[in-house]
Amino acid sequence: MLQEHSKVPILPILKGDAYGHGAPVVSAFLKSRGYGLLGVSSLEEALSILQITPVRLLVLTPPLLDQLAPLLQHRLLATITSASIIPHLGRIAKERRQYVTVHVKVDTGFGRLGAAPDELVDLVRQIQKTPYLRLGGVFTHFSVAFSDTRYTQQQLRTFLALKDQLTKMGTYPDLLWHAANSAAFLTLPASHLDLVRLGTLLYGQSPVSLDPPWDLAETWQFKTRIIEIRTLPKGHSVGYGRLFRTKETTRIGVIPVGYGLGLELEPQSTPWRQIKQALGKGLKGQHFVFHPQGPLPILGRVGMGLTSVDLTRTPDIQVGDEVYVAMRRVTASAHVPRFYYQNGAIKCIYWNHKIFSHGQWKTSSRGLFAKESLLHYDSAPDAHSRCGQ
Numbered sequence: 001m002l003q004e005h006s007k008v009p010i011l012p013i014l015k016g017d018a019y020g021h022g023a024p025v026v027s028a029f030l031k032s033r034g035y036g037l038l039g040v041s042s043l044e045e046a047l048s049i050l051q052i053t054p055v056r057l058l059v060l061t062p063p064l065l066d067q068l069a070p071l072l073q074h075r076l077l078a079t080i081t082s083a084s085i086i087p088h089l090g091r092i093a094k095e096r097r098q099y100v101t102v103h104v105k106v107d108t109g110f111g112r113l114g115a116a117p118d119e120l121v122d123l124v125r126q127i128q129k130t131p132y133l134r135l136g137g138v139f140t141h142f143s144v145a146f147s148d149t150r151y152t153q154q155q156l157r158t159f160l161a162l163k164d165q166l167t168k169m170g171t172y173p174d175l176l177w178h179a180a181n182s183a184a185f186l187t188l189p190a191s192h193l194d195l196v197r198l199g200t201l202l203y204g205q206s207p208v209s210l211d212p213p214w215d216l217a218e219t220w221q222f223k224t225r226i227i228e229i230r231t232l233p234k235g236h237s238v239g240y241g242r243l244f245r246t247k248e249t250t251r252i253g254v255i256p257v258g259y260g261l262g263l264e265l266e267p268q269s270t271p272w273r274q275i276k277q278a279l280g281k282g283l284k285g286q287h288f289v290f291h292p293q294g295p296l297p298i299l300g301r302v303g304m305g306l307t308s309v310d311l312t313r314t315p316d317i318q319v320g321d322e323v324y325v326a327m328r329r330v331t332a333s334a335h336v337p338r339f340y341y342q343n344g345a346i347k348c349i350y351w352n353h354k355i356f357s358h359g360q361w362k363t364s365s366r367g368l369f370a371k372e373s374l375l376h377y378d379s380a381p382d383a384h385s386r387c388g389q
């Protein structure tokens with residue numbers, strides 16, 4: 001388990017619907033494993049978790065004015081990045097006679113969210129003198145911990161200097177100072193501080209290459225099924241825009257997955273990657289779809305709900321066969337049911353923001369994603385409690 005690798009507590013990050021895994025289920029699981037505080041990216045995400053799993057949540061983005069009331073109502077921990085929100089938060093907290101814990105985010109070089117380093121002391125003082133506000137922590141975020149240790153060390157030095165400054169002021173002995181994400185956790189132990197905020201690593205991937213004893217488990221697989229197979233003659237066009245034409249008699253298979261469910265929505269990280277992808281598309285199609293018998297090149301343009309793949313070299317594949325789609329987990333739509341397995345058996349399903357229990361499904365529905373989803377399921381009252389363990 002990940003905690004065994006860390007001397008300091010882990011704050012699991014559940015941004016992006018737990019990196020696509022279904023945040024309510026993941027939070028129930030983590031809670032059952034003893035994690036007391038989880039990090040989310042927005043109020044909405046926090047509420048979607050709390051509907052199913054009561055747990056303490058730190059919202060990692062600063063609230064807007066009209067989010068302060070629900071923030072307090074749901075007892076969330078808030079991120080503060082500027083002084084302007086403090087009087088408003090203080091006023092609502094006082095009206096409700098409710099203490100709010102806040103963490104201040106400081107920008108040590110990321111260039112996105114956060115107070116500037118030289119604003120921190122004032123900001124902290126203002127929080128301190130506002131009744132009902134409690135300063136729980138100060139944090140920063142690294143931008144290149146996966147590739148540039150020097151820059152990350154520089155960010156860390158800035159952060160530690162602020163820590164020294166506040167510590168010398170003497171009034172904040174219990175503050176949690178946190179900085180490390182997965183990459184910094186692996187590459188820069190000095191950044192571990194009071195807790196580490198882990199996302200990528202928690203979900204079985206590493207931002208940097210790893211040696212034993214690391215043995216990360218794959219947590220995600222996107223499966224769908226072939227819904228139609230046809231043979232097209234040489235010179236036939238495939239799909240919208242007629243971008244692809246067969247160069248020989250071609251056996252095509254159709255899968256019920258397209259950009260509407262997230263296929264091909266992964267960010268184009270570099271211009272070079274974009275060029276490579278564009279070339280790949282034009283020349284021979286992309287290998288985003290796989291079958292144990294081999295990769296299945298995508299033919300033509302990915303549609304909203306349907307995509308064609310080349311089955312010419314895999315003649316044994318039949319209608320109804322399962323194939324794997326290399327789709328980024330965070331881009332896979334919430335309309336795709338998530339199946340959770342334990343010891344090889346399905347434990348529960350998360351679909352359209354609801355948890356369904358194994359054993360409750362009945363008649364055949366569409367079965368588009370995996371053989372298991374052939375089944376039409378009803379929500380079970382005890383699904384949630386069974387799912388999270």
Ligand SMILES: Cc1ncc(COP(=O)(O)O)c(C=O)c1O
Nearest residue numbers: 013141181182183197198199200
């Ligand atoms: C503020 C913050 N902390 C921690 C993380 C976790 O990062 P990682 O997935 O690299 O562990 C994120 C993710 O983007 C984040 O925004």
